[in-house]
Amino acid sequence: MTTATATPSTGREVTYLEAISQALDEEMARDERVFLMGEDIGPYGGAFRITEGFQKKYGEWRVLDTPLAESGFVGAAIGAALMGMRPVVEMQFADFISCAFDQITEVAAKNHYRWGAPVPMVIRAPFGGGVHGGPFHSECPEGWFFHSPGLKLVAPSTPYDAKGLLKAAIRDPNPVIYFEHKFLYRRAKGVLPAEDYIVPIGKAEVKRVGADISVVTYAAMVHLALDAAELLAREGIELEVVDLRTLIPLDTETIFESVRKTGKAIMLHEDNKTGGIGAELAALLAEECFDCLDGPIIRVAAPDTPVPYSTPLEEFFLPKVNDIVAAARKLAAY
Amino acid sequence: MDISTEIKRADLLEMYYYLRLTRTLEDRITALYRQGRIVGGVYTSNGMEAISVGYASALERDDVIAPFHRDMGAFLIRGITPGEVVAQYLGKRTGPTKGKDCNVHIGDLKRGVIGFVSHLADNLPVATGVALAFRLRGESRVVVTNTGDGGTSRGDFHEAMNFAAVRKLPVVFFCNNNQYAYSTPLNLQMAIHDVMDRSKAYGMPGEIVDGNDVAAVHLAAKRAIQRARTGEGPTFIECKTMRMHGHSEHDSAKYVPRELLEEWKKKDPILKAERLLKGLGYADEAAFREVGERAAKEVEEGVAFAERSPLPEGREALDGVFASEEESAP
Numbered sequence: 001m002t003t004a005t006a007t008p009s010t011g012r013e014v015t016y017l018e019a020i021s022q023a024l025d026e027e028m029a030r031d032e033r034v035f036l037m038g039e040d041i042g043p044y045g046g047a048f049r050i051t052e053g054f055q056k057k058y059g060e061w062r063v064l065d066t067p068l069a070e071s072g073f074v075g076a077a078i079g080a081a082l083m084g085m086r087p088v089v090e091m092q093f094a095d096f097i098s099c100a101f102d103q104i105t106e107v108a109a110k111n112h113y114r115w116g117a118p119v120p121m122v123i124r125a126p127f128g129g130g131v132h133g134g135p136f137h138s139e140c141p142e143g144w145f146f147h148s149p150g151l152k153l154v155a156p157s158t159p160y161d162a163k164g165l166l167k168a169a170i171r172d173p174n175p176v177i178y179f180e181h182k183f184l185y186r187r188a189k190g191v192l193p194a195e196d197y198i199v200p201i202g203k204a205e206v207k208r209v210g211a212d213i214s215v216v217t218y219a220a221m222v223h224l225a226l227d228a229a230e231l232l233a234r235e236g237i238e239l240e241v242v243d244l245r246t247l248i249p250l251d252t253e254t255i256f257e258s259v260r261k262t263g264k265a266i267m268l269h270e271d272n273k274t275g276g277i278g279a280e281l282a283a284l285l286a287e288e289c290f291d292c293l294d295g296p297i298i299r300v301a302a303p304d305t306p307v308p309y310s311t312p313l314e315e316f317f318l319p320k321v322n323d324i325v326a327a328a329r330k331l332a333a334y
Numbered sequence: 335m336d337i338s339t340e341i342k343r344a345d346l347l348e349m350y351y352y353l354r355l356t357r358t359l360e361d362r363i364t365a366l367y368r369q370g371r372i373v374g375g376v377y378t379s380n381g382m383e384a385i386s387v388g389y390a391s392a393l394e395r396d397d398v399i400a401p402f403h404r405d406m407g408a409f410l411i412r413g414i415t416p417g418e419v420v421a422q423y424l425g426k427r428t429g430p431t432k433g434k435d436c437n438v439h440i441g442d443l444k445r446g447v448i449g450f451v452s453h454l455a456d457n458l459p460v461a462t463g464v465a466l467a468f469r470l471r472g473e474s475r476v477v478v479t480n481t482g483d484g485g486t487s488r489g490d491f492h493e494a495m496n497f498a499a500v501r502k503l504p505v506v507f508f509c510n511n512n513q514y515a516y517s518t519p520l521n522l523q524m525a526i527h528d529v530m531d532r533s534k535a536y537g538m539p540g541e542i543v544d545g546n547d548v549a550a551v552h553l554a555a556k557r558a559i560q561r562a563r564t565g566e567g568p569t570f571i572e573c574k575t576m577r578m579h580g581h582s583e584h585d586s587a588k589y590v591p592r593e594l595l596e597e598w599k600k601k602d603p604i605l606k607a608e609r610l611l612k613g614l615g616y617a618d619e620a621a622f623r624e625v626g627e628r629a630a631k632e633v634e635e636g637v638a639f640a641e642r643s644p645l646p647e648g649r650e651a652l653d654g655v656f657a658s659e660e661e662s663a664p
Contacts, residue, residue: 035470061469061470062470064466064501066497067493067496067497067500069489069493069496069497071459071489071490071493072459072462072490072493072494072496072497073459073493073497074459075456075458075459075460075462075463075490075493075494076459076460076462076463076466076494076497077463078459078460078463079400079448079459079460079461079462079463079464079465079466079467079477080463080464080466080467080470081463082443082448082460082463082464082467083398083463083464083467083468084467085466085467085470087463102453102456102490103456103459103460103490106451106453106456107451107453107456107457107460110451111441111449112654112655112656112657113434113654113655114431114434114435114439114441114449115430115431115434115435115439115440115441115442115449116431116654117441117443117449118657118661119657120657149655150655150656152656173657173658173659173661174656174657249656
């Protein structure tokens with residue numbers, strides 16, 4: 001899972017997790033309005049150790065341990081953002097974001113539309129399965145927020161994107177939910193530029209160029225799609241892997257350009273199939289690229305169940321390389 | 335207690351003016367509603383005006399409020415004009431939300447007003463965040479927030495109270511206990527008699543005041559704001575009052591016993607303030623009439639402004655979902 005999107009200028013490989021840590025550290029050093037809130041992020045350094053050592057460096061108030069009350073501290077982040085601060089909230093697990101659903105969708109998302117005051121805040125949401133977390137530590141809750149106007153949603157797949165998108169999210173004047181995939185924390189590695197950079201919100205990236213079938217995906221599934229592309233290349237089927245990186249606002253230009261070229265599309269996500277982002281993308285392609293399609297739009301996604309715990313159950317639940325290969329072979333026959 | 339040593343004459347007279355302005359404005363809005371001129375719901379603070387007038391008059395210019403829908407007096411004191419309020423009710427482009435939101439969902443950072451959302455108690459965690467920003471920057475500013483007796487059943491109420499107390503944040507929590515949350519009476523809302531008891535669970539000082547006594551509310555607010563400003567942390571203030579109209583103007587409130595309303599009519603906050611002002615020799619009937627006329631004139635000017643204001647174009651519904659980069663430059 002080693003990727004290097006940018007020109008390396010430091011020799012050392014960093015993990016996806018370290019990239020997130022670096023982004024937080026550099027933004028806090030750059031802008032004193034940036035501060036962190038969440039459960040156990042202080043002396044403990046967070047459940048995943050992303051803020052290890054931060055409280056020593058930035059003090060108790062800028063790395064603020066909160067009571068166990070997601071709605072309360074997300075609401076507090078909104079208030080601080082309204083007053084010109086740049087809060088970055090850590091959900092211990094993305095699953096717990098349901099407790100803050102109301103503050104996010106009703107207060108943060110609608111605020112600028114209603115009375116014109118920006119809410120520049122970031123909610124970091126460690127999401128996704130493959131880590132034996134069971135139904136409450138593995139969810140992909142992005143679909144809930146995909147349907148709430150006023151929020152920006154990003155979901156990086158590489159250390160480069162993880163760092164650049166987090167910096168962009170912190171500098172954005174809107175509420176941004178930053179979905180960081182737990183499976184990638186220590187598995188995705190890459191060499192990062194030494195200089196300050198951002199990955200702009202709203203820009204997808206073609207992670208692999210291919211002529212035959214577009215796979216539109218994000219986060220951990222990007223790596224699955226790249227693995228499938230390797231296998232299929234041996235059969236002479238060339239996948240083009242479009243990494244959305246930003247879920248809202250969607251980079252429809254890049255998606256449409258790819259599908260107009262290949263004429264075939266697979267929507268791949270780890271979230272449940274029904275009403276997921278793949279469904280919306282399929283509808284968009286049907287509306288905008290119908291004339292270019294040479295086959296059905298296929299969704300490869302998790303079944304409509306909670307994320308199960310036991311290894312065989314979770315393995316069955318998660319989309320696999322073989323699912324992509326099967327879908328691609330089916331499409332290639334058209 | 336001698337009120338004359340606690341509150342300046344001019345301040346008391348100003349509070350009285352805002353009580354009258356609030357009542358006059360909301361009565362006028364109710365009349366517009368009955369004429370079918372307001373398309374949405376109308377939520378008034380009739381009979382409860384002393385609470386928001388009492389707390390908002392205790393704040394300094396740089397302070398902030400995170401009010402709820404029975405707080406018209408606070409909006410007016412913060413500088414939201416009767417014209418803007420009526421324009422908001424009429425859905426005009428000159429309203430503070432340009433027609434996007436309704437009734438008292440009014441926010442304006444320049445005037446230190448956090449916009450209210452219908453979900454009761456949602457603005458309490460937001461208020462703690464406002465206070466947190468003040469604390470992070472070392473500013474001696476304070477935020478006052480308010481919700482109803484029903485709102486204190488929400489988890490957000492408890493999460494906000496707890497967080498504010500743990501971090502000793504400069505926030506004052508008001509509760510307008512008007513005995514009914516829509517049609518639900520207090521005894522079906524909570525198993526305690528005084529909402530104030532809730533504050534004990536958070537290690538937060540609590541106080542009960544007569545919510546129809548503007549001077550009492552104002553003085554309680556002053557004490558709590560002083561505590562907050564000097565780093566002593568949050569306070570909870572329960573204001574006992576009575577909702578004299580329905581939840582909204584469409585609601586006849588038949589579920590409220592008439593004799594209860596008759597009893598509370600005698601405790602009307604405006605009558606109470608007049609008795610106080612007369613007793614102190616600060617004003618007489620002629621002065622009250624004059625204030626009433628001034629309020630009526632301002633309200634009529636506001637209605638005229640709102641009525642001649644344009645409605646938004648339909649396509650403006652698409653504007654403003656996201657803030658642009660320029661709105662929040664680094």
